[in-house]
Amino acid sequence: MSDTDTAEGTEVADLEARLSIYRMMQEGRLFEERARDLFLQGLVKGTSHLGIGQEAIAAGFAAALEPDDLVFCTYRGHVHTLLRGAPMAALMAELLGRATGICGGKGGSMHLTDVSHGAMGSYAIVGAHMPIAAGAAWAAKARGTDQVAVCFFGDGTTNIGTFHEALNLAAVWALPVVFVCENNLYMEYTAIGDVTAVEHPAADRASAYGLEPILIDGNDADVVHTTAVRTVARARSGDGPSLVEAVTYRHGGHSRADPGKYRPDEEVAEWLRRDPIPSYRERLLAAGADEGTLDAIDRDALAAVDRATEEAREAPFPDPDTLETELWADGGSAWRN
Amino acid sequence: MTEKNVVTAVRDALHDEMANDERIVLLGEDVGARGGVFRISDGWMAEFGEERVIDTPLAESGIVGIAIGMALHGLLPVAEIQFADFIHPAFDQVVSEAARLRYRSNGDFGVPMVIRTPYGGGIHGALYHSQSIEAFYAHIPGIKVVVPATPGDAAGLLRSAIQDPDPVLFLEHKKTYRSIKGEVADGAYLTPIGVAEVKQEGDDLTCISYGYSLHLCLDAAHRLAEDEGASVEVVDVRTLAPLDVDTIVSSVRKTGKAMVVYEDNRTYGAGAEIASTIAEQALFDLDAPILRIGGPDIPAMPFAAPLEHYFMEPEPDHIYARMRELARA
Ligand SMILES: Cc1ncc(C[n+]2csc(CCOP(=O)(O)OP(=O)(O)O)c2C)c(N)n1
Ligand SMILES: [Mg+2]
Numbered sequence: 100m101s102d103t104d105t106a107e108g109t110e111v112a113d114l115e116a117r118l119s120i121y122r123m124m125q126e127g128r129l130f131e132e133r134a135r136d137l138f139l140q141g142l143v144k145g146t147s148h149l150g151i152g153q154e155a156i157a158a159g160f161a162a163a164l165e166p167d168d169l170v171f172c173t174y175r176g177h178v179h180t181l182l183r184g185a186p187m188a189a190l191m192a193e194l195l196g197r198a199t200g201i202c203g204g205k206g207g208s209m210h211l212t213d214v215s216h217g218a219m220g221s222y223a224i225v226g227a228h229m230p231i232a233a234g235a236a237w238a239a240k241a242r243g244t245d246q247v248a249v250c251f252f253g254d255g256t257t258n259i260g261t262f263h264e265a266l267n268l269a270a271v272w273a274l275p276v277v278f279v280c281e282n283n284l285y286m287e288y289t290a291i292g293d294v295t296a297v298e299h300p301a302a303d304r305a306s307a308y309g310l311e312p313i314l315i316d317g318n319d320a321d322v323v324h325t326t327a328v329r330t331v332a333r334a335r336s337g338d339g340p341s342l343v344e345a346v347t348y349r350h351g352g353h354s355r356a357d358p359g360k361y362r363p364d365e366e367v368a369e370w371l372r373r374d375p376i377p378s379y380r381e382r383l384l385a386a387g388a389d390e391g392t393l394d395a396i397d398r399d400a401l402a403a404v405d406r407a408t409e410e411a412r413e414a415p416f417p418d419p420d421t422l423e424t425e426l427w428a429d430g431g432s433a434w435r436n
Numbered sequence: 437m438t439e440k441n442v443v444t445a446v447r448d449a450l451h452d453e454m455a456n457d458e459r460i461v462l463l464g465e466d467v468g469a470r471g472g473v474f475r476i477s478d479g480w481m482a483e484f485g486e487e488r489v490i491d492t493p494l495a496e497s498g499i500v501g502i503a504i505g506m507a508l509h510g511l512l513p514v515a516e517i518q519f520a521d522f523i524h525p526a527f528d529q530v531v532s533e534a535a536r537l538r539y540r541s542n543g544d545f546g547v548p549m550v551i552r553t554p555y556g557g558g559i560h561g562a563l564y565h566s567q568s569i570e571a572f573y574a575h576i577p578g579i580k581v582v583v584p585a586t587p588g589d590a591a592g593l594l595r596s597a598i599q600d601p602d603p604v605l606f607l608e609h610k611k612t613y614r615s616i617k618g619e620v621a622d623g624a625y626l627t628p629i630g631v632a633e634v635k636q637e638g639d640d641l642t643c644i645s646y647g648y649s650l651h652l653c654l655d656a657a658h659r660l661a662e663d664e665g666a667s668v669e670v671v672d673v674r675t676l677a678p679l680d681v682d683t684i685v686s687s688v689r690k691t692g693k694a695m696v697v698y699e700d701n702r703t704y705g706a707g708a709e710i711a712s713t714i715a716e717q718a719l720f721d722l723d724a725p726i727l728r729i730g731g732p733d734i735p736a737m738p739f740a741a742p743l744e745h746y747f748m749e750p751e752p753d754h755i756y757a758r759m760r761e762l763a764r765a
Contacts, residue, residue, distance in 0.1 A: 145565075146560075205738040206563060207738075209564065210562065210563055223562075223565075224522065225522075259493075259495045259525065260495065260498075286493070287465065287470075288469065288470035288473075293469075294491060294492065416740060416741065419742050419750075421743065426735070
């Protein structure tokens with residue numbers, strides 16, 4: 100990927116901020132690994148889409164946002180939601196379908212939402228959230244709240260109409276929104292290149308909406324973070340939207356049922372070598388971070404995941420009566436006329 | 437006769453039709469190299485070629501629109517929507533275009549197209565992989581809506597759908613895919629669209645259903661026969677549009693009692709159409725009010741196991757219990 104930015108020559112954040120990015124990636128990774136284990140143990144039913152391998156994008160952006168900024172993500176949204184500050188135990192409980200889950204067990208893995216932390220939903224209809232993010236950005240602008248909306252989506256999403264509609268609207272109206280394409284090279288089981296007219300599914304389309312093409316190494320947390328700082332600042336200052344394509348890779352299959360066998364072995368091996376976390380650790384050590392500090396971050400992250408798992412496993416299942424709650428604003432589901 | 441489950445019956449029928457008619461093309465997300473999420477077209481890209489088994493981009497409106505264009509111009513497309521919940525971006529293409537082209541051209545051309553999609557819940561799919569969508573489309577004249585419940589009907593109806601000169605929405609309940617097995621006749625037989633089937637004969641009451649719910653009804657009817665000697669006639673509508681009114685009404689005239697059971701949200705669903713048709717045509721043959729059992733009126737099937745279970749079965753044995761009440765009435 101000679102045409103993507105690298106950390107070299109980019110101005111990176113100070114060490115403290117980078118340690119925080121490291122912590123976020125590690126929490127995300129350990130949370131996802133635990134989620135995977137719970138699925139394998141049969142404690143979680145249905146399916147899940149893990150972000151293992153893609154944590155640098157979530158962390159790099161999360162570190163660049165204000166607490167009241169708004170994040171919209173997809174069914175592959177555990178890490179994004181967690182890094183907004185949503186309580187880990189409530190996220191874990193949601194995966195387990197418990198009453199204490201962040202959505203009371205109604206949503207499950209694919210639909211984590213925590214509005215109080217600006218986690219504005221994980222959307223399972225591909226592309227649906229892109230105009231919605233633009234609309235929230237419009238509201239923020241109209242209300243003068245100074246908030247920025249960030250919308251994460253996959254490479255496959257760039258071929259559905261809502262992608263194009265949202266980008267055009269956001270550009271025409273100069274909305275404070277950053278669209279972030281997590282290009283993990285696959286739309287489910289199909290290589291993105293087989294079904295897309297351009298090589299870089301998002302960056303090559305930026306010019307169609309008058310936007311700068313931004314193509315970055317999504318596995319380099321520093322690069323992601325500096326890009327996030329720049330595009331979020333642009334949005335906040337009223338200069339309009341950005342479209343970022345961050346190239347990355349999911350270590351596992353698309354979802355729980357998918358062993359990912361359609362991917363060439365060498366490709367998988369190459370991307371495992373480019374795991375965003377160990378390399379970032381090395382880089383921080385080289386930049387003067389203390390090994391003990393990093394070890395403590397690792398230990399704390401694991402302890403947090405352990406605690407959240409325990410809490411979630413002990414939580415009760417939802418009462419069937421909640422099936423018909425929260426259809427309307429009064430909390431109920433009765434016909435109202 | 438060969439015993440198959442529903443997904444195998446669909447696969448075999450689709451495969452044989454493709455082998456017999458070069459005009460048939462399959463298109464959808466991941467249907468090619470991967471063979472589809474339910475592996476229905478596994479290996480077909482190699483067998484039939486990339487011109488006939490087409491991996492599309494993620495774009496449902498485009499998939500259906502392209503299929504309409506193919507159908508208008510000499511091909512017989514079978515478009516797959518990966519899960520029924522994802523068809524909504526294509527609603528406009530189905531409703532405004534596929535369903536209207538024959539009518540608006542005064543018969544100049546038509547849309548011999550099939551849209552296949554797995555629907556329904558009970559498989560831990562949560563809010564966006566569980567939906568029943570039949571009522572939206574059964575409301576639209578110009579599109580046929582087929583809802584097979586058994587392997588034999590799935591095969592015979594799919595062949596009819598492919599050979600049908602008009603657009604057909606072919607809905608496969610995904611909980612039946614592997615859980616429902618049955619004998620499937622050998623050979624390329626056709627099951628006619630628009631003809632219901634009495635799956636079990638009886639005299640005391642008529643239970644009308646389709647899809648996965650049909651099996652819950654058959655089960656309840658068998659148990660009620662054992663427990664109380666009640667004789668329930670179970671009618672599988674098999675297609676919602678067109679609806680076989682004659683089979684339904686003549687059964688109700690015979691038994692004098694009717695219940696309609698379906699998984700879709702209860703309100704404005706198939707049950708309303710069936711119940712009002714019975715009321716219009718057989719009211720004075722009825723010995724009790726028509727009973728309508730539908731899914732709860734909530735916008736999606738929730739994830740947590742107890743909630744999903746309660747959606748599918750709101751009280752223990754609820755179909756059985758209400759069937760018994762009606763039989764005793
Ligand atoms: C409208 C719609 N069509 C199809 C699907 C089924 N589906 C879920 S994820 C997916 C692939 C998405 O790929 P991409 O946008 O690259 O995201 P990734 O999963 O790689 O993060 C598909 C086809 C869906 N959820 N919504
Ligand atoms: Mg992808």
